[in-house]
Amino acid sequence: MTEVNLSNVIKDYGKTRAVHGIDLGIEDGEFVVLVGPSGCGKSTTLRMIAGLEDISGGEIAIGGRVVNDLPPRERNISMVFQNYALYPHMTVRENLGFSLKIAKADQTAITKAVDEAAGILGLRDLMDRKPAELSGGQRQRVAMGRAIVRSPDVFLFDEPLSNLDAKLRTQMRVEIKKLHQKVGNTIVYVTHDQVEAMTLADRIVLMRDGHIVQVGTPLELFNTPVNTFAATFIGSPPMNLIDGVVSGSNTINLAGGLSVPVPSRVRGLVRDGQKVCFGFRADNLMPVGHSVEEEGEKHELELTISLTEPLGTETLLFTDVAGNEVQAKMLNPRPVRPGETMKFQLMLDKCHVFDAASSEAIRG
Amino acid sequence: MDRNQTYRNRKRALNAVHFVALFITMAIICIPGLWIVLNSFRPTVEIMAKPPVWTPSFTLEHYRNMFGGAGEGGVPVFSYFRNSLIVSVVSTTIAILIGMSGGYAFARYRFPGKAGYFVGLMLFRAVPGVALSLPLFIVFARVGIIDTHFGLILAYVAMNVPFTIWLTDGFFRQIPKELHEAAEIDGCTRWQAFWRVEFPVARSGVASAAIFAFLTSWNEFALASQLTRSVGSKTMPVGLLDFTAEFTINWGGMCALAVLMIIPALVLTFLVQKHLIAGLTFGGVKG
Ligand SMILES: Nc1ncnc2c1ncn2[C@@H]1O[C@H](COP(=O)(O)OP(=O)(O)OP(=O)(O)O)[C@@H](O)[C@H]1O
Ligand SMILES: [Mg+2]
Numbered sequence: 098m099t100e101v102n103l104s105n106v107i108k109d110y111g112k113t114r115a116v117h118g119i120d121l122g123i124e125d126g127e128f129v130v131l132v133g134p135s136g137c138g139k140s141t142t143l144r145m146i147a148g149l150e151d152i153s154g155g156e157i158a159i160g161g162r163v164v165n166d167l168p169p170r171e172r173n174i175s176m177v178f179q180n181y182a183l184y185p186h187m188t189v190r191e192n193l194g195f196s197l198k199i200a201k202a203d204q205t206a207i208t209k210a211v212d213e214a215a216g217i218l219g220l221r222d223l224m225d226r227k228p229a230e231l232s233g234g235q236r237q238r239v240a241m242g243r244a245i246v247r248s249p250d251v252f253l254f255d256e257p258l259s260n261l262d263a264k265l266r267t268q269m270r271v272e273i274k275k276l277h278q279k280v281g282n283t284i285v286y287v288t289h290d291q292v293e294a295m296t297l298a299d300r301i302v303l304m305r306d307g308h309i310v311q312v313g314t315p316l317e318l319f320n321t322p323v324n325t326f327a328a329t330f331i332g333s334p335p336m337n338l339i340d341g342v343v344s345g346s347n348t349i350n351l352a353g354g355l356s357v358p359v360p361s362r363v364r365g366l367v368r369d370g371q372k373v374c375f376g377f378r379a380d381n382l383m384p385v386g387h388s389v390e391e392e393g394e395k396h397e398l399e400l401t402i403s404l405t406e407p408l409g410t411e412t413l414l415f416t417d418v419a420g421n422e423v424q425a426k427m428l429n430p431r432p433v434r435p436g437e438t439m440k441f442q443l444m445l446d447k448c449h450v451f452d453a454a455s456s457e458a459i460r461g
Numbered sequence: 462m463d464r465n466q467t468y469r470n471r472k473r474a475l476n477a478v479h480f481v482a483l484f485i486t487m488a489i490i491c492i493p494g495l496w497i498v499l500n501s502f503r504p505t506v507e508i509m510a511k512p513p514v515w516t517p518s519f520t521l522e523h524y525r526n527m528f529g530g531a532g533e534g535g536v537p538v539f540s541y542f543r544n545s546l547i548v549s550v551v552s553t554t555i556a557i558l559i560g561m562s563g564g565y566a567f568a569r570y571r572f573p574g575k576a577g578y579f580v581g582l583m584l585f586r587a588v589p590g591v592a593l594s595l596p597l598f599i600v601f602a603r604v605g606i607i608d609t610h611f612g613l614i615l616a617y618v619a620m621n622v623p624f625t626i627w628l629t630d631g632f633f634r635q636i637p638k639e640l641h642e643a644a645e646i647d648g649c650t651r652w653q654a655f656w657r658v659e660f661p662v663a664r665s666g667v668a669s670a671a672i673f674a675f676l677t678s679w680n681e682f683a684l685a686s687q688l689t690r691s692v693g694s695k696t697m698p699v700g701l702l703d704f705t706a707e708f709t710i711n712w713g714g715m716c717a718l719a720v721l722m723i724i725p726a727l728v729l730t731f732l733v734q735k736h737l738i739a740g741l742t743f744g745g746v747k748g
Contacts, residue, residue: 149642169645176646182639186661196647199657243647 099160099250099283100125101146107154108141108307115141117307118155123300128277128284132294133304134330139287140255142304146285147176147253160250175244176253179260181236183228189215189239190224196247214242217279218272234265241273245280254286258293270296291331295319303327325456328376328449334413336376337423340453343371349450351375353419357396360445363459372453379413381444382425389428394445400425401438414439494723501716508712523713536714537692538721541700544689546725547610548696549678552617556674559618560625561667565655567626568633569641579630582623590620594687601688608690616684621674628673632666633659668733679726697722 101123108116116138123129131139144150146157148169157164164172175196183192193214197207215221218238228236237257244252257273258266274297277284288294294301295315303310303318303326311323315331322328328336341351343359346369350356357375359367367373383389385397400423404415412430416423425441427433450459500508501523507514529535566572567579597616598607606612636659644654660667682698689695701718704711 147642147646149645168650169642170648170650174646176643178639178643180637180639182637182643184640184644184658184662186658195644195657199648199653243643247647 100127101160101251101283101285102158103142103146103155104158105155106142106145106152106157108138108145108150109153115307116145119309121302121309121312123283123285126281126283128286128297128299129302130286130288130294130298130300131302131304132288132291132330133310135289137304138307139289139304143176143253143255143285143287146251147174148172172251173249174251174253175247175249176255177237177240177244177257179256181228181240181260183236183239183243185228188225188227189220189231189242192228192239193220193242193246195243200247210246210248214246217245217276218242233261234269237261237269238272241276245276248280248282250283252282252284252286254284256288257286259288259290266293273297292333295331301331303330321458321460322449323458325374325376325451328451328458332378334379334424336378336449337382337421338374338376338451339418339421339423341373341375343367343369343373345369349373349375351418352421355398355418357398357443357448358394358445360448360450361394362446363450366459367450373459374451374453374456376449376451377443377447379424379426381447382423382441384414384425384427385440385442387427387429387431388442391444393447396443396445398441398443399438400441402433402435404435405433497716497719497723500712501720503713505711505713523717527714527717536700536703536718538700538718540692541695541697541718542721544610544694545679545696545698545722548613548617549675551610552614552621552678553671553675555614556618556621556625557667557671560622560670560674561629563622563626564629564631565633565659567630569638582626586623586627590681591683594684597684598687607688608694610694612688613685613694613696616688617678617681620681620684621677624677625670625674628670629663629666632663632670636662672730672733675729676726679722 101121103119103121105118105120106116107114107118119142121129131142133139141150145152146159148164148167148171152165159172159174184195187195190211193211194207197210202210212221215224218241220235220238220242223231223235223239228239231239237260240257254273258269261269270293273286277297286293286297298315300312301315301318302312305326311318311327313321318327318331322331322336325338329338339351339353339355341349341357344350344356346364346367347359348356349359349367382398400416400418402414403417406413406415407430410428410430412427412433414425414427414433416425433439451457452459499517502519502521503517504520504522507517527536527538567575601607601612606615640658640662641649641651641654644658645651649657680698681696685696685699686702689699697718701715704715704718
């Protein structure tokens with residue numbers, strides 16, 4: 098059993114605090130992704146779990162054992178670095194077997210483990226090459242192989258795919274997911290790419306400025322963001338947000354002269370005159386006749402198209418509401434000219450209302 | 462078509478200019494060395510002849526005399542050679558051990574006053590060795606280590622350490638810290654991570670630092686001429702002075718000893734060259 102528990106973990110670099118007291122419980126075999134913008138403290142948190150950074154406060158436990166002051170080698174973890182950190186003077190075989198050699202495993206055991214890892218990752222033909230003779234994707238796989246050879250309790254990944262091109266990244270993403278299904282270890286994975294987070298995670302930990310913003314399954318974060326930051330960070334394209342003011346108890350007057358009814362979910366939770374942020378995803382604003390037929394609260398709007406982005410099965414429509422770019426989605430697309438005015442259907446019960454002052458979601 | 466011709470001609474002209482410039486530079490560097498080697502094989506009359514003799518004759522007379530008795534211009538070559546070797550090898554080894562540790566510390570650890578120490582080391586290196594020779598002479602004489610291998614080794618270690626620190630610091634700095642972190646996660650102690658991963662990767666850097674330190678000690682004259690007196694401790698550069706008498710200089714003999722001095726340095730450089738050219742192989746890390 099290898100759960101990882103962080104309680105009130107703090108990291109100070111001199112006078113600046115990089116991580117502000119994080120609480121996080123990771124279950125055995127869970128795939129947890131730490132995601133957030135650059136500089137939010139993801140790597141720092143991961144490196145504290147690995148034992149590469151001292152912990153300034155709080156407690157980290159791996160498998161029920163407090164590891165605050167244990168060196169990395171005592172934690173039975175393995176880590177894949179963003180720059181792979183392969184040992185340049187060793188062949189692929191030696192790279193893979195290094196940890197077992199240090200652990201003084203006997204040669205047959207090393208050979209067996211190395212062969213097995215090489216098989217899983219398709220490295221058999223590259224065993225006698227040096228890292229300098231490998232492509233980026235191959236290096237990446239060697240780095241993963243080196244991590245799995247010693248069958249650790251916890252895998253730590255720090256942006257392992259960010260040095261790869263888009264196609265390879267998608268491919269390796271699938272590989273990593275397969276690997277997790279095969280070996281079933283606990284994984285903590287750091288990325289700034291929300292797509293990676295959505296596709297890989299059992300649970301996403303969204304961070305900003307050294308704080309945890311929201312923890313939940315990918316769908317929870319997608320469907321019920323706790324604030325405007327979570328709403329715009331998760332999901333592609335990002336959620337449309339328009340400033341507005343509540344008028345009476347049933348209407349929100351949006352910037353640009355549009356108005357929408359208050360979704361019934363939050364009715365009674367907003368007061369007259371309250372400044373809010375009205376949010377909805379492109380999937381919930383579709384032209385009439387090009388949408389999914391779905392039960393629920395709806396509202397019709399007329400908007401003028403400024404730009405289109407055909408993607409094949411669907412087309413993204415860009416419109417402009419009081420200087421805010423608003424994206425909508427068109428299913429079964431037909432050609433649309435910029436300047437055309439179309440009638441849209443907004444799925445009101447999928448819309449979000451955030452308090453403008455605190456950016457927090459207003460939710461029933 | 463003729464535009465291509467113009468560019469091709471220009472490229473050829475540029476290549477020719479490069480070649481000539483390179484040739485002149487190499488000539489300036491090499492001719493004194495060549496002069497020494499050639500003159501060590503020429504009779505004294507030819508060396509001093511005016512106008513110069515263009516078709517040299519060949520003789521081993523200088524070498525024979527040098528190894529001969531003290532009366533016929535002989536010098537204790539073997540003692541000098543042994544002294545040079547002991548002093549250079551020992552001082553280089555010590556300087557590399559200390560300098561590498563220092564360089565690693567400067568590259569990897571943060572400690573108060575780091576920048577100050579570093580500048581201090583470099584400033585110390587800026588003091589000319591000769592300026593130190595008198596104070597060193599007095600101190601060494603008082604302590605009683607004048608005219609010993611130990612004294613000279615001490616002086617050379619002090620001279621070489623700052624430079625070695627500076628060089629190896631640069632090499633270790635180029636190695637991403639993730640390498641030792643990966644090694645530590647793979648089960649190494651900090652010490653093992655250094656010897657198993659970082660040192661092998663920085664080996665060429667350490668080798669070049671070692672060559673520099675060795676050549677500095679091997680060729681050093683100013684300090685050695687003050688701090689050594691007797692056959693038991695004089696190094697080869699100091700030994701060259703044996704060929705100067707009150708009114709004459711035995712150029713041929715001097716050249717012969719100089720050639721003997723150059724040979725080990727050349728051999729060493731050729732041996733280590735492979736490591737230098739191999740360079741740092743950073744295939745393991747991308748980005
Ligand atoms: N060695 C250090 N000294 C001082 N501050 C640091 C140090 N390392 C990181 N920080 C600071 O800590 C904060 C968190 O850094 P961290 O590397 O964890 O960010 P990150 O979320 O991994 O970002 P990225 O996506 O760019 O890798 C940043 O503001 C950074 O400036
Ligand atoms: Mg990072």
